[in-house]
Amino acid sequence: MAFLRFQLLALLCLTGALEVFVRSPQKAQVGSDVLLQCTFSVTSPPVDPKFLAILWRYKDDIILRYDTKGLAHHPRVSFNGREAKTGNASISVANISLRDGGIYKCTVIYSPQTKNEEIALEILVPPVIRIPNKVATKGEHKTLLCSATGFHPSIINITWMRDGDKVLTDSQLGKTQRNDDGSYSVNSTVTIMPDSNHKNQSFTCRVHHDALHDPLEESFQLVYKDAKWNRIIVICGAVILVMIGVILFIFISRKLKNLRKAPGRFKLNDIKWPEKLVDGEEIILYCIGSNCAENTQVTWLEQRGSDEPEIIRPSSGQVEEEEALLDRSYEICDNREGFRSYSSRLRFIFSLEKHKGVKFICRFTSDNETLEKHFHCKPVYAKPSLVDRVKTSLCVSGEILYSLRLDGLYPRDIQILWTCVTGERQEIISSEEQLVEYSPLTFSVCSEARITEKVFTDPTCKVRVTWEHGSMDQPQSREMSILDPDFRWTPVVEAIQTPRLFHGSPIDLECKISEYFPDALTVNWLIIKDGSEEETSLPENMFHMKSKRESDLTYSCSTILTDLPSLETHQGVEYICRVQHPSMKTHIETRTGKLRVMAKPHPVEPIEMTLGDNSRVQFYLNLQGFYPKDIEITWDSEDGKYRYLLSPTNTVTRGKDQTFNVSSVCAVLGPLFINPQYRISVQWKHESLDVPEVRSWTWRDLPWRPLMEDIIIPELEAGKEAALTCKFSGYFPDSPSVRWIKKEKGNETEVKLPTDDYKVLYSKSNEATDKTFTQVARLIFNPHLERDQGAEFICRVTHPTLEEPIEKRTGPLLTEYMKKPQISDITPTQDGMFELKVDGFYPGDIDISWIQRAESSGDQWQTLNPYSGNIRRNTDGTCSMTSVCEYYGGNKDKEKYILMAIVKHKSLESPEQKTLRLESDNGKLKPERKLLPFL
Known part of the structure; x- marks a missing residue:
């Protein structure tokens, strides 16, 4: 709670954003001093020491702590507190040994922010080479051995050479062995056959290793001996080794007899233990006895409740750390410190389930005197462990739900604080916690906080969750940002849908973007023209975009660019769709590649x-x-x-x-x-x-279709030969088909013309300037009133260029048949009348009028009223009729008169007249005598 109050105060101070920088990995030679570099910066310098804390860990052990309480560190670690105020959190480790290699963690806390960075330190130990046997026997195979020992890391290369430059390719590198101190050893061998030719030759063993600036090598020449001298040397060596062993035995025996009991009273100090017993962490109980006799024995026991104490049996052999965590085994280490003190350490992994309420007993027995010290396992803790990571999910309301789950904590009291930092503004976020039982002894807590979408449109916004528990030396925290690599809702940009570009034809380039949150996407379209590396931004009015929310609550959009390509300006262009989003430190983009503009024929x-x-x-x-x-x-x-x-x-x-x-x-x-x-x-x-x-x-x-003119119809006269003329032209090829057809009056049936009565004549010509053909078709016949009256003639033309035949028609030939009337002279009848006969005329419409006047008096013509009979139809279709006129004349005797009949008909160009001269005889009109012969 004290830390949370301190953190709330820090929030009010508006501290700046924290960044930590390290150099990793690093290498160091064994025995040297190494500087582990770790620097930090804040956005609002200078650094305020009140909010600063620096921790260095090595294999989960704290080797340095620097905060407002002061500086604590391992004896071989040095640190400059003054430089820490300028952003330098580096440490120097002196006299590096092989055991110092591994992962170092630099933690900088600039409240309320915490940053951790790791540095991997690799220790370099150069190898030592030795060639133990340089003696060879003539005529026998000799295996040369080169031993490289004490090096680190394990990668090494050994080469054998003869006479300084010739590499022996049949050498063998043995299996690399790990030494007790963590270094490595390996042997390399090569077999040769010594003879007289080898006396002046030299051999070299050359070693390459990361700890060496230059290769390490040793050269030698073989010493040649006969086989009998080898046997003598072996026997002498064995005798010398036996003598050395006897001398060592006598020396050690005398030394032990001279040992004396420690003076003073036997005393046992209290057991030393850590401040906290945390589940899963290594615990060391340390007990020291002073003035101990030589026969001092130490026994560790554990007692559960009121049960009898049980002797702790340590695990046999060396137990790796990971195995110890799993087996919960004990390790006891007794050590005589000089001749007067004796210490014992009980090392084990504390288990809340196994050790809660347990009492440990350390019992010393010295010269039959027994002393013991007790240690009760309390207070006990279990550190909350973060399950996976802080989880995020999207809400329908447009918020991001942050969820933190901590498992396995004991006791149940825990403080969780959510904060949001946007620019220089910081605020506490309300959250909801739910605590449940995780195991029979421990608990699990889930904390949730909601943050609106609008907040994340600012990429500087950060969400921090901090938790404090009694099992922890320092509060732990996690900081989440939309710029984190594991932020799930960054835009996914698909490839641009690129159509082919055509000159003068508008194109639409579509780029789809999806799976992003929040809805704060910026899209720009750019173009790179062929032969240029310069990017040109396209105006915003050339493209548009529309976003929508998907079923998974993320956003997607489609941006479409419309352009009008041309060969002059767009050949080889490359379009770029560039996307920026608050979740990305840099933009992402997709390109079309160079495009070709084409034009369709x-x-x-x-x-x-x-x-x-x-x-x-x-x-x-x-x-x-x-x-x-x-x-x-x-x-x-x-x-x-x-x-x-x-x-x-x-x-x-x-x-x-x-x-x-x-x-x-x-x-x-x-x-x-x-x-x-x-x-x-x-x-x-x-x-x-x-x-x-x-x-x-x-x-x-073909476009040269026949064009028909109207049929030329002459004046038709019954019995007189006539020709109907039909002309068509402008056609090609010369393959028309012509047919004359007749349709009789009152009958729609087409009738084939009999060849006896109708003849067809054709005449062709291709004298047209466009080289097409012309044809005239004539139908020759003698019109017949009964057969042809009212009939219609059709000229029908078929040609390859025509889907349907074309034709021309005459229409009914009703008024085109005429026959002139045959007119008789005026003759008197027996009953004193005069008549006029008209025969063989057509059509039947005819007009006959009578007039008379007295010749002597010169009177004007007088119209008479004739009596005309009905028109009669002759067998050949012509007409006949008789017109009768009654005329009495005057009272004068011998008076002369003129009687005239006038005939009008369509076939006559002008009316025809018939005249009869009359004279009066006793009151009656009679033809003149001179006319009688004509009658």
């Missing part, structure tokens, strides 16, 4: 066709605006059975916009199109096209 539609000489059809394919230049154009034809490749003429040109144009001309024989299965095709392939494009033509696709 566009055909000029419709593809032009012209007629050439010798009835050839020329096809003109014009492809415009494509890039790159390479393009493949293939012409071919097929007739239903075979396929033929054609040879076109291609001409390529370049436009002002850097694109290319090509004109491909291909000529084929026009009459081939008469075959309905004949087809000509052209195909072009280009890099910009997904699939080749094809155009093909059959006879239906």
